[in-house]
Amino acid sequence: MLIEGFGFERQDLRVRAELARAVQARPTGLLISCTCAAMAGGTAAYVTQIEPLKLTASLLVVVALIRATLTLLRSRATGRTQQVLQATYPVLSMAFAGTIGTCAALSLVLHAPPDLQILLVGYAMTVGAGIAAGNASRPLVVIGQMVLTLLPIALACLTSGSLPLLALGLILPLLIVALTFLTFALFNRLARQARTAAESEQMALQLRDQAHTDHVTGIASRAGFEVAAHALLAASKPDDLVALFWLDVRRLKDVNDMLGHQAGDEVLRSMANRLRKRAPEGALIARFGSDEFLLLAGFANRKRLETLAGQLSADMAAPLRVGNQRIECGASLGVALIDAASPDLDRLMQHADLALYYAKSAGQKQVCFFTPAMTRALVHRKEMEAELRAAIQRDELAIYFQPILDLATGRIRAFEALVRWFHPEKGELSPVDFIPVAEETGLIITLGNWITRTAARAAANWPDDVLLAVNLSPVQIHAPGAALGILAALREARLPASRLELEVTESLFLQDNDATALFMDMLAAEGVRFSLDDFGTGYSSLHYISKYPFRTIKVDRSFVSGPDVGRKTDAIIRAVAEMGTTLGMEIVAEGLETAEQVDTVRRAGCTLGQGYHFSRAVPEHLALRLLDDERTGMAALRRVI
Ligand code: C2E
Ligand code: CA
Numbered sequence: 001m002l003i004e005g006f007g008f009e010r011q012d013l014r015v016r017a018e019l020a021r022a023v024q025a026r027p028t029g030l031l032i033s034c035t036c037a038a039m040a041g042g043t044a045a046y047v048t049q050i051e052p053l054k055l056t057a058s059l060l061v062v063v064a065l066i067r068a069t070l071t072l073l074r075s076r077a078t079g080r081t082q083q084v085l086q087a088t089y090p091v092l093s094m095a096f097a098g099t100i101g102t103c104a105a106l107s108l109v110l111h112a113p114p115d116l117q118i119l120l121v122g123y124a125m126t127v128g129a130g131i132a133a134g135n136a137s138r139p140l141v142v143i144g145q146m147v148l149t150l151l152p153i154a155l156a157c158l159t160s161g162s163l164p165l166l167a168l169g170l171i172l173p174l175l176i177v178a179l180t181f182l183t184f185a186l187f188n189r190l191a192r193q194a195r196t197a198a199e200s201e202q203m204a205l206q207l208r209d210q211a212h213t214d215h216v217t218g219i220a221s222r223a224g225f226e227v228a229a230h231a232l233l234a235a236s237k238p239d240d241l242v243a244l245f246w247l248d249v250r251r252l253k254d255v256n257d258m259l260g261h262q263a264g265d266e267v268l269r270s271m272a273n274r275l276r277k278r279a280p281e282g283a284l285i286a287r288f289g290s291d292e293f294l295l296l297a298g299f300a301n302r303k304r305l306e307t308l309a310g311q312l313s314a315d316m317a318a319p320l321r322v323g324n325q326r327i328e329c330g331a332s333l334g335v336a337l338i339d340a341a342s343p344d345l346d347r348l349m350q351h352a353d354l355a356l357y358y359a360k361s362a363g364q365k366q367v368c369f370f371t372p373a374m375t376r377a378l379v380h381r382k383e384m385e386a387e388l389r390a391a392i393q394r395d396e397l398a399i400y401f402q403p404i405l406d407l408a409t410g411r412i413r414a415f416e417a418l419v420r421w422f423h424p425e426k427g428e429l430s431p432v433d434f435i436p437v438a439e440e441t442g443l444i445i446t447l448g449n450w451i452t453r454t455a456a457r458a459a460a461n462w463p464d465d466v467l468l469a470v471n472l473s474p475v476q477i478h479a480p481g482a483a484l485g486i487l488a489a490l491r492e493a494r495l496p497a498s499r500l501e502l503e504v505t506e507s508l509f510l511q512d513n514d515a516t517a518l519f520m521d522m523l524a525a526e527g528v529r530f531s532l533d534d535f536g537t538g539y540s541s542l543h544y545i546s547k548y549p550f551r552t553i554k555v556d557r558s559f560v561s562g563p564d565v566g567r568k569t570d571a572i573i574r575a576v577a578e579m580g581t582t583l584g585m586e587i588v589a590e591g592l593e594t595a596e597q598v599d600t601v602r603r604a605g606c607t608l609g610q611g612y613h614f615s616r617a618v619p620e621h622l623a624l625r626l627l628d629d630e631r632t633g634m635a636a637l638r639r640v641i
């Protein structure tokens with residue numbers, strides 16, 4: 001087959017049109033060719049006396065002029081006009097070729113002078129053969145042109161009776177066949193190239209679309225978001241209130257772990273749908289990472305934006321159904337506003353991410369708006385985190401022990417393990433600063449294990465009736481295998497479980513779940529005691545006291561010492577102590593700094609006390625000394641009685 005798929009598939013038509021456009025985009029060649037035709041035709045019409053030839057040669061000039069004019073017009077036209085002009089192309093080129101061929105044939109048949117014959121035949125043959133090479137984009141037009149220019153000459157030669165012309169009359173049809181082959185070979189090759197180019201362009205577009213879409217939810221992916229977000233910001237005006245909402249779906253990992261990835265995908269799709277429904281018009285929504293979503297939009301005023309934040313948070317918290325499971329995930333939400341002075345996407349994303357970080361660490365408060373103070377605090381935290389990691393390696397941490405005394409007998413009932421960080425440059429750092437950082441980064445798990453193990457080893461050297469109190473962060477409790485880790489630390493130190501008291505705060509119950517109850521029940525069954533720390537600073541819910549196996553309540557030191565202490569706090573301590581007696585619980589008063597405070601809390605009914613009045617937290621060897629002194633009757637601490 002001369003031409004691959006001679007029927008010209010749709011694809012080939014497109015390719016053909018493209019090739020033709022490429023040729024016609026630069027009309028210079030065609031214009032010169034028209035000029036040549038006008039020159040040849042004009043000369044012939046001028047010199048010849050043979051009427052039919054004069055007429056045909058003049059016609060050639062007219063056709064050449066029309067063709068040149070239309071070529072010029074077409075190169076400048078657009079849209080519909082260009083299409084109409086385009087349609088005239090094949091007709092005109094045929095008329096053009098036909099006239100040239102006829103002129104040449106007439107010059108031979110009517111015996112024009114030899115120089116005129118050379119001009120017209122030579123010109124016609126050049127055009128006929130030249131076109132084939134030059135216009136491979138339209139093979140049928142090329143064949144038509146060749147036939148129309150060369151065949152009249154061939155016929156004229158064949159009827160001339162002269163041997164050389166007879167030979168030319170035979171050569172020309174063969175030439176037409178040869179050039180037809182060449183034309184098609186060239187066309188096929190060009191078409192193949194153009195098709196490959198078109199296909200790879202389409203594939204690139206498809207790949208781009210795929211990369212720009214998240215296949216689970218159908219909304220934009222990270223890459224898609226970035227491209228569209230840049231465009232949205234570029235189109236926004238300086239005083240537009242553009243905001244970025246960054247949502248982090250909570251508990252998706254639990255869903256994946258417990259119900260499988262399909263269920264997780266289902267949750268993501270539901271979340272994406274909720275987001276889609278709530279998103280204001282023109283908003284851009286995308287999925288980022290495994291469980292995060294972004295929403296970028298312009299707002300009429302800040303009130304609108306705050307309303308949306310609340311709505312999104314509520315939407316995400318609404319329970320959803322996957323199969324026959326009811327799932328409650330919820331999302332933390334960080335919001336940042338574009339800085340009018342520098343509407344930079346990276347900055348906006350940094351700010352929203354930071355606000356999200358705060359929203360996540362705020363526990364209950366799920367929506368956070370970015371403020372510049374967050375950046376400073378973050379830098380501080382990042383530094384602290386890096387240093388804390390190094391500190392654990394370098395042994396800069398130590399455990400100190402603060403005694404808890406029986407307020408009736410003055411004897412040491414327990415030591416609370418309190419971590420200390422001796423920084424080589426900054427000196428002693430407070431756990432109030434670094435424990436929250438360790439909690440947020442998860443470092444508390446490593447650190448907490450180390451504290452429990454080290455403290456248990458120290459406690460194993462104390463008399464059997466002295467307890468060890470260890471503070472436990474919620475993060476530690478939620479870590480997998482937490483209870484087993486604690487039991488292992490006790491076994492390793494050979495410390496009976498009944499001598500360990502774990503201090504937890506109410507913040508543990510904010511994410512009230514079965515895992516917490518399981519953890520506490522499992523350890524309580526082994527004999528581990530629990531004490532509710534900092535009582536009075538949180539919800540102070542009596543519900544927790546009855547629900548979980550607490551043996552001790554530690555009344556926060558703000559009720560004992562400090563500016564707010566007065567009749568009211570006295571009454572509170574009294575009430576708590578009374579409840580403790582009724583429930584058979586110990587009540588510890590924290591932060592006892594003076595003898596009067598000791599007196600007050602004792603009279604209020606607290607059974608145990610802790611504070612600087614008795615002793616600060618001391619290193620292990622001094623803790624042993626305190627115990628020794630007490631046992632040998634020196635009773636250094638018995639100031640209490
Ligand atoms: P907390 O559990 O309430 O520990 C009692 C804090 O009160 C300790 O501060 C202690 O030194 C301080 N304190 C004791 N007596 C007095 C007093 O009479 N007056 C005053 N003003 N303060 C007194 P510290 O050691 O700085 O610890 C602060 C907090 O850091 C602890 O509060 C606890 O929440 C956390 N923390 C300390 N060590 C650990 C630990 O090993 N693990 C965990 N998870 N948290 C810890
Ligand atoms: Ca404590």
Ligand code: CA
Pocket residue numbers: 533534554556557590
């Ligand atoms: Ca406390």
